[in-house]
């Protein structure tokens with residue numbers, strides 16, 4: 001199959017949600033459904049973690065994973081990233097979008113209004129916001145524990161208010177099946193990708 005290379009993205013899905021709500025799980029699922037020709041996952045935290053790991057001699061792959069390893073560094077990584085963002089709010093957005101050629105981009109970890117504003121400004125007609133929600137009980141079952149300074153700070157709460165979400169996905173064990181909840185979003189992505197093939 002020919003690569004679907006497009007000049008600009010046709011659709012950008014900006015995912016946000018609390019820790020352990022399942023952002024990575026759901027964006028991975030969408031990626032599997034659409035395939036690597038159609039979409040790519042962009043993690044705003046990836047270049048942050050890469051540089052942070054390099055400076056401190058840490059395991060970058062572990063920082064990217066969903067285990068406990070990254071949690072011991074989270075507060076410091078947030079402060080490290082915020083120093084960078086204060087100088088240049090679009091710094092990580094520019095880094096991760098550079099070289100992305102698929103028609104559909106999935107940003108798995110929008111956390112701040114400045115992240116959304118950057119995409120709305122650069123790609124006003126393509127950007128859509130998706131919220132992943134899960135109850136505190138579900139998140140606790142996945143290893144979450146309320147941590148002051150993290151769960152009550154901008155990194156977790158920056159998009160709690162004032163954002164219109166185009167889709168809200170409920171990722172609790174008793175919610176409707178994800179495949180069902182993602183139907184509209186997947187259909188739109190497939191339409192946009194088809195329309196965008198060059």
Ligand SMILES: Nc1ncnc2c1ncn2[C@@H]1O[C@H](COP(=O)(O)OP(=O)(O)OP(=O)(O)O)[C@@H](O)[C@H]1O
Pocket residue numbers: 017018019020021022023024025026066142171
């Ligand atoms: N619907 C689901 N079914 C089964 N396991 C799930 C589901 N959603 C999430 N999980 C599991 O819960 C854990 C946390 O999910 P995930 O890493 O996707 O959350 P996250 O929102 O990306 O968290 P963080 O912000 O901490 O990176 C992972 O081990 C993941 O596999």
Ligand SMILES: C[C@@](O)(CCOP(=O)(O)O)CC(=O)O
Pocket residue numbers: 019044045048063064065070074077078081109111155
């Ligand atoms: C430091 C930080 O990028 C960590 C994000 O890690 P994760 O998406 O929860 O795996 C959070 C932030 O940018 O505030």
